[in-house]
Amino acid sequence: MAETGNPIDHDSTGSPGSERRLTEGGLTPAQREMLERCLHALTHAKNDSHTLAALLLITRLCPASQLDSATLRRVFEAVGLGLPARLLLTAVQGCSGSGLPAEELLSLGTALLAALSTDRDLAAHPQLLSTVPLLLGLLADGPSWTPRKKPQGQESEKGQSSANGVDPEGREAEPQTAPEGEESVGPSEGAGRGGAQPSSPAAGLDEALAADCYQVLSTVCASARGPEQLLSRGAVPALCRAVDRKQTLSRERGLPLLGHLLSSRVRPLAWSKHPAELLSLLAAVTTEFCQASHQDRLEMCSRVPQFLPPSGAVLESGDLRSIVSQLWEVLRPMVQAKVTPVQLGPILVLSACLLDLYGWELVGPPKLCCLLVNRACVEVRMGLEEYPATDLSPVQQQVLTACYRIMEAAMEQACSQGLVQDAAQPQTAIAGLNLQQTRQVLGVLEEAFSAVIYYLQQVGQSHRGDPFLFATFRSLCAWLAEETSCLKEEVIALLPFLVNYAKGHLEGEGPDKGLSDWMSEMSVSDTTQGGAWSGEDALRYLLPALCHLSAEEGPRRVLLGLDTPALLVGVLERRWGGLRGRGGGAGTRDHSMETACSSLLNFAITEADRVRKDPCFLSLQSLLSDALPVLLHKPRLLVLAANFCTLGLMIGRLKPATKGPVDPVQRRFFTAALRFLGGALTSGSGLAEVSGVWAEWWEDVAELWRLGLQALAGCVQAQPLLAALARESGWLGDTLALLASCSALPDPHSQGALEEALIALARQCPLCRGEIHAVLAEKRGTLHNMIQLQGALSD
Known part of the structure; x- marks a missing residue:
């Protein structure tokens, strides 16, 4: 040889x-x-x-x-x-x-x-x-x-x-x-040399x-x-x-x-395992990019994003921040330059990736930020308004998906600031964005999302498994979560597509493999499955929009015609089953369940006849009766418990009165609801205070708690037998003791909600009336200041 x-x-x-x-x-x-x-x-x-x-x-x-x-x-x-x-x-x-x-x-x-x-x-x-x-x-x-x-003694593991x-x-x-x-091959005497x-x-x-x-x-x-x-x-x-x-x-x-x-699905894991090596590599790529000629930079724009970390894995080190700052330093003149559409695409993609990491903080002055948003919106309009006469190539789809991310980042800032003219209001993350610039941003966003709606109207349900369609759907949902006053008629007309698209994925219709691969490779960090595609993802993105739209008469009529309440109840049943199977989800909030509850609450408040007749609300009551007693022992899920409690009481006030004893299922729910509502406040040094368990979540649950008390008053009026349950459970006695010992409540709205519940008990139950009268006669605490309650007792 x-x-x-x-x-x-x-x-x-x-x-x-x-x-x-x-x-x-x-x-x-x-x-x-x-x-x-x-x-x-x-x-x-x-x-x-x-x-x-x-x-x-x-x-x-x-x-x-x-x-x-x-x-x-x-x-x-x-x-x-x-x-x-x-x-x-x-x-x-x-x-x-x-x-x-x-x-x-x-x-x-x-x-x-x-x-x-x-x-x-x-x-x-x-x-x-x-x-x-x-x-x-x-x-x-x-x-x-x-x-x-190989160390001695490990040869058995060689294979x-x-x-x-x-x-x-x-x-x-x-x-x-x-x-x-x-x-x-050959003798092995040389195999014993030292390490690498x-x-x-x-x-x-x-x-x-x-x-x-x-x-x-x-x-x-x-x-x-x-x-x-x-x-x-x-x-x-x-x-x-x-x-x-x-x-x-x-x-x-x-x-x-x-x-x-x-760029593959292992990207998040690679960055978590080898952050130092990849950060050093990114620094080298960035240095080369910054030192390259203008023409070479245009060609490199498409390669740099491959070496950026996923947005959910931003390193705590300041090195990454410095690298992103260097990249923006070079990108700014490129964003402002006159370039061809082919050259602009990679610039927008890289800009979107950098926005994913640090938002608008490092981008530059407001004028440049507005220009970037404008270029992204124009690109979306040019790409989508020509469909279906012109098909979108994979490269165009990638660029438009990046533009969606720029638009989402912009609307979160513009919509959160709104058109506030008070100079004392804090600035958005787009530092220095003035009123005129905010209006300009909202204007170009509206034009771009008009094109998005047009595209979705044209493409139809046949492309359900197309990742780009999902990206477009997701972007519109993000817009609707922030802004529902613009393009109202167009949005209402599109609702059947949006709801049926989400329902189709939830029910497993059509091929989802392409979407699964896309979600994995895009490393979408805000999915509950950690980036893996789930049939629930489409509906999860739509839920905030449904919450807003179900509060308005016109869209709500359309949603009812699409049987949206049954869809939302099905989501709650599925997610509660999964949450309970995990032992309460290790105390993690489920924002999708909370948002679904908010939408159902809108229906319960405004559509009494539908709630009384629709079988899905019977299923919902059964779910709430099973879930609320369990949630009482999950303090980290207190926001979900507040949603379940208030929703169940709002439905309960619409049920017809029963002559016999309270139904065991209803009794279980109302007992848990009274216990939950009674745990919010505690007596302090002369003032009623939010209890320790509730304090962390008070900003999220205060309105729900007050609405729950008002719904409790409605339940007592509809079903007088519940007044006896309020006495037997101790809720009435504990509430009266709290109000008598405290000179003030956390806010006037809380006092009004408690007073409304007490008035309902006093009017429906003589025993409750006598107990309230006895404590009120002592003329102590906040209870003595409840003028409407005193008037009800004197009727």
Whole structure:
């Protein structure tokens, strides 16, 4: 074998420098006959030397890229992936018994792996994956890299470690011996050298060898679970090291491979595992971007976002903030410059990514912020108003999705500030945005969302599984959550599409795989499933808009016609089942359930006849009766408990009076409701104070608590038997004692709500009336100031 100079022609893997070229007609009959003879020799080879000789003949006969999948499979079955792995290990461990120089062993091993990896099934084979740490070590540290020596006593774990690229405890592992228990080619005396010995940056790999290594890694990355496989085998730190040391082809092949890996679904995990390495890489990319010429910057804009962290993983270090500031420094003149639409797209995408990280804080002066919003809105109008006459390409869809994010960031600021003219009001995060600029922002946003509505009207339900349609739907929902006064007629006309779109996903209609992949790769951080697609996601984004729209007469009529209350009740049932199954969700709030309750509360307040007749409200009552007693013991879910309590009381006031005893289900709910309402206030030093458990959430629940007391008064009037329950449960006595001992309540509205509930009890129950009269006669505390209550007692 010593006479084999370079036994594998690197044209087989597309490596540069090859002298062979592919032929158009494939193999001739003579070549096919010779190939069969070589394959026979390969299959019957008795040792590695015979195998290498047969492989040499095959590769000289035709390049691997001309071999079909079936032939490659036969080569694999004859050779296996153990041989190339042993060749690599023999080279890096310094064994000399093979008769070939280490450089040729490396060249042969990597070329074999590159050829075999062209078959997708082989690219995911455990034996090939076990060589990934070897290839990464070569690329990062050069040809003199050696794996660390395995500590004594761990040899029994060799097979598992080498096959998976991780040790039994899940840590990233470097290969210690030949994968899958194979021996290296030649004697193993050299295998005992010390730890990894990276070469100096000057001692780089041969270019063809490096190309083969990158070919294997790129093929693995493109497989179904490739990104996870590479991440678990240390690809991120190794490739970052290769780029930092300017190793062979690291710029041409390593950096794009890192970009592809970091743009995949493993992006959040990669940043959580390797923040230091990735931040250093981002700093290098940023420096290059800042130092590039204007034309080169325009070309680099599309690559920089790949190396930014996901918005949900902003590092606490000030280094990232500094990097983002540098990027904005370069982007500002680009945003202001006259560029072609093709050049503007990447600028807007990069701007959106930077906004995701730090908002408007680092963007620049208000004028520039307004210009950025305006350019994004114009891009949306130009893209969507031409549909369906002009189809949107994937690149256009990516740009428009970025524009949506810019618009969402802008409307959160503009709508929250509104058109307030008081100079004493605090500025928004777009520092210095004045009234005129706010109006301008709202104006261009309205025009852009008019185009969004037009697009959604045109596209229809047939594209439900399209990720871009979901992105457009999501953006409009964000707008409707902030602004429902603009484009009211257009929004009402679109409601059937919005509700049916959300309902279709909730019920699992249509293909969702594309959406699942998109949600994962976009690393949408605000989903309850941590970025994974759920059929509930579409409705979850629509819920805030439904909350606003259900409060208005026109939209509410349409929502009732679409059976929206039943849809909302179904969401509550599903999410409560999941929450209870997790033992209360570890005390985490569920904003979707709270918002669904708010929408149902609007229906309960305004649509009495529908609430009395619609079966979904009976199901809702049953759910609330089961859930509220459980929530009493979940202080971290107090906001949800307040929603459940108030909603149940609002429905209860509409039920007809019963002559017999209170229904057990209703009794259970009302007992829990009285206990809940009674826990809000406690007596302090002469003043009633919000209790400790409620204090943290008072801003969110105070209005619900007062509304619940008013609804309790309505329930007592509709079902007088509940007055006895208020006495028996102790709520009446505790409330009277609190009011008699305190000179003031937290606010006048609380006093009015408590007074309304007491008046209802006094009018419906003689025993309650007598108890209230007895305490009132003492003329103590806040109770003495309740003039309307005194008037009710004197009637």
